[in-house]
Amino acid sequence: MKTLPSSLRQRKRYLAIEIITEREVSREELLREIFSAIGSLYGDIGSSECGVRLLDFGNQKGILRCSHRMEERSRAALATITTIGGQRAIVHVLGISGTVKGATQKYISVQQYQNPSTLIYK
Amino acid sequence: MVERYYDLCIRYLPEDDQAMERFLSIATHFGFKGVGIAQVPNSKSLISYTGPRNSFFDLVHGVEIHEENPSKLHSQISHCAKKVDFVMVEGGTDKLNRSAVEAANVNILSLPFGIKDGGLDHVIARSAADRGIAIEFDVGSLIRYRGGKRLHAVSELEQRLMLARKFDVHMVLTSGARSIYDIRGPRELIALSSLFGMTKEEAINAMTAIPAAILRTKRKTHGFIMDGVELIEEQVPPERQEEFC
Structure with a gap:
């Protein structure tokens, strides 16, 4: 199957x-928990x-991909996650972007290099 | 404009200063301007945190009153009201709810789910609106429960939202966290509140304007004098302004 041209592809949010x-x-533990949370909330x-x-x-x-206009739904489902692999956890959405590059640059790399003081968890 | 989000009604008190710092660092990281810790009355550690306080972060001390007996409720409220920043009453039966919305100095009414002869009805909603008491919308139940219990929580929250809209009752959106891992960010709370039909504007209002209004009257700041008295700033007409110069 050939990849669809970009105009025919479904829009995404990252x-x-x-x-x-x-x-x-x-990664496996997280995936299992994400799908169980979304499954129990929306079927x-x-x-x-x-x-x-x-x-x-x-x-x-x-980086998590979801359908365009489903980002609020996905965010709600992610917020219902309480445990991952048997330990208490919070899944926090740092930000939403229209491209993988945008999401990485804006929310993942910037956090590490510019503002390390906000990342105190241990 | 950056919104000043508050999550009042967190039912968790960090045990020591280290846990408190971790709690505060997570709350600031999530983008909260302040969090309110609602404790049971007469607990000793009400304002015991001795570590560094950030001037930009607002730690609010509240009290949550569980009292089955409606006649004892008033004395409990008046006993606590002066010491804390806000008073929350956990309702239950109709009698108790009625007595809670009639009491002075109550700021927030919190209602548990799944009570047969209780819950929010039009009588309570109307008097809460008259007295400016906010209703707590606790999305913690959507986070913690799965299946049938969550289903009932969603439908009950829908019902409450309908009544709150109809009678124009103030709403407070909180995570009702019982541990450090129950805290959710403001955007997550907005997304969760959309599950039972709350709009984004209502949700933002329930986390910014209404908590701020509760704290303003309780802390007696920003020109607050006493109940029913308002400070109106005198406006000098433009032509007289020139004379002063």
């Missing part, structure tokens, strides 16, 4: 997220409309 926990969590139909996908995750931060 959420820069961070996980606040005691220990580090793995199967609603989850497929949200079209959530975890693109990149490392160092407790990640």
